[in-house]
Amino acid sequence: MKNDNLIIRKYKIIAVIGIILMGIGSFMSCLSVNNFAITFGTILLCGGLVLSIIGFSKWQP
Numbered sequence: 489m490k491n492d493n494l495i496i497r498k499y500k501i502i503a504v505i506g507i508i509l510m511g512i513g514s515f516m517s518c519l520s521v522n523n524f525a526i527t528f529g530t531i532l533l534c535g536g537l538v539l540s541i542i543g544f545s546k547w548q549p
Contacts, residue, residue, distance in 0.1 A: 496547050503543025509536030 509532050516529025 499543045499546040501543075503540055503547055506536045506539030506541075506543055509533075509539060512536075 513529045513532030513534075513536055517526055517533060518529075520526045520529060
């Protein structure tokens with residue numbers, strides 16, 4: 489039981505980090521004028537999406 493709570497906590501943290509990365513990436517993609525910053529924001533957005541999918545696959549609030 490204690491081990492299950494640690495696993496769920498790990499996936500919860502991964503999901504929250506993914507949401508934060510998606511927020512940062514979307515702002516960078518939308519508000520940047522530099523081509524490199526737009527591309528980096530898009531990569532952050534996609535990476536955050538992948539992390540959120542992994543996190544929410546095990547932890548469902």
